[in-house]
Amino acid sequence: MADLSINVNGMQLPNPFVIGSGPPGTNYKTIARCLKVGWGGVVAKTVSLEDTDVTNVAPRYGKLWTPDKGHVVGFQNIELISDRPLSAWLDEFKRCKDDYPDGIVIASIMESHNQDRWQELTGVLTETGIDGFELNFSCPHGHPEDKMGAAMGQNPPIVQEVTSWVKGATHLPVWAKMTPNIQDITVPARAAIAGGADGIAAINTILAVIGVDMKTLRPIPTVEGHSTPGGYSYQGVKPIALRMVKELSTGLPNTEISGIGGVLTAQDAIEFLLLGSSTVQVCTGAMLKGHKMVHELIEGLHEFMDEHGFENVRDFVGHSLQYFTTHHDLVDRQKESRVKKAGMRNRDTEWGEDLASVTTSLTTNE
Numbered sequence: 001m002a003d004l005s006i007n008v009n010g011m012q013l014p015n016p017f018v019i020g021s022g023p024p025g026t027n028y029k030t031i032a033r034c035l036k037v038g039w040g041g042v043v044a045k046t047v048s049l050e051d052t053d054v055t056n057v058a059p060r061y062g063k064l065w066t067p068d069k070g071h072v073v074g075f076q077n078i079e080l081i082s083d084r085p086l087s088a089w090l091d092e093f094k095r096c097k098d099d100y101p102d103g104i105v106i107a108s109i110m111e112s113h114n115q116d117r118w119q120e121l122t123g124v125l126t127e128t129g130i131d132g133f134e135l136n137f138s139c140p141h142g143h144p145e146d147k148m149g150a151a152m153g154q155n156p157p158i159v160q161e162v163t164s165w166v167k168g169a170t171h172l173p174v175w176a177k178m179t180p181n182i183q184d185i186t187v188p189a190r191a192a193i194a195g196g197a198d199g200i201a202a203i204n205t206i207l208a209v210i211g212v213d214m215k216t217l218r219p220i221p222t223v224e225g226h227s228t229p230g231g232y233s234y235q236g237v238k239p240i241a242l243r244m245v246k247e248l249s250t251g252l253p254n255t256e257i258s259g260i261g262g263v264l265t266a267q268d269a270i271e272f273l274l275l276g277s278s279t280v281q282v283c284t285g286a287m288l289k290g291h292k293m294v295h296e297l298i299e300g301l302h303e304f305m306d307e308h309g310f311e312n313v314r315d316f317v318g319h320s321l322q323y324f325t326t327h328h329d330l331v332d333r334q335k336e337s338r339v340k341k342a343g344m345r346n347r348d349t350e351w352g353e354d355l356a357s358v359t360t361s362l363t364t365n366e
């Protein structure tokens, strides 16, 4: 049977599936449940020092539905980082490691642009026995107003500086979590690596407005009649996340990438692995399907590896990157192959009345 385990930056995971920072890893109880049901690791909800002002609102989630209202395809949140005190977190991280010594627990941290604050937070968390850090340079709402989260992640020199502060305060592996709300995600990622980061996690949520309520005419989620743009996640973001992971894998070869964004099924997760992620994080999927969705991911990965004859996960991490090229090259390749299928000619004149059938003839993988 295929071996699903993987060693990433010295962390030995039983499988590449990791809970992404957010509600599924928001306290001891939920982290313990994740480890118990089989997740390869957990990135806990982002924490900061005790005196950071974190006041959440409700409601703070919104959903994007299919037109028939049958399925949720996108999700938006305006949730902040953890509003629980650091002292509680320190106890709970220790308990997690006491009770699950082999479980991989990664602390996600965020602070203001202050060396002492980042290093104090890193130091006390390192002492709890956790396995690694993820730096939240990417929360798109709330904290950027205080120059934290995505506001830092959009500033490569600050990303490099803060990463080096954290690396100076811990011996543990550090992943820098990138914001997709930027032109070229490889620029801050390179800065994080220059600052000493061991790996890159991507993506955090995409800044978005999920919709407007047709009765009240107020944007969603509506808090006291008003709203603010928030972070978009779940299935709808997967193609953008895959593109960004592809750019990171190609632009920063030999860097461990933790792919995140819209994973719901084993196929979704495998796609991230094929584009160069060595671990795959899931946040909203676990919120909507429950922690036990990892069973499907594990089963699906076993089936996939057996079908293709892969014995280890590393055997196919990044396998599909070799098939990307430029559009010019696609044209040349198609000319060369002299295969002129009707649906591939792509002339404007082919667009007749039946738009849907022409669209289908120009689409593969349906």
Ligand SMILES: Cc1cc2nc3c(=O)[nH]c(=O)nc-3n(C[C@H](O)[C@H](O)[C@H](O)COP(=O)(O)O)c2cc1C
Residues within 6 Å of the ligand: 020, 021, 022, 023, 045, 046, 075, 076, 077, 079, 080, 081, 082, 108, 136, 139, 177, 203, 204, 205, 232, 233, 234, 235, 237, 260, 261, 262, 263, 281, 282, 283, 284, 285
């Ligand atoms: C409700 C909610 C809360 C989140 N909180 C955090 C957080 O505290 N820190 C963080 O780095 N990312 C946070 N995220 C972002 C997720 O970790 C993840 O990067 C993003 O949602 C995309 O992955 P997904 O489609 O699997 O959810 C949160 C996401 C959601 C939906």
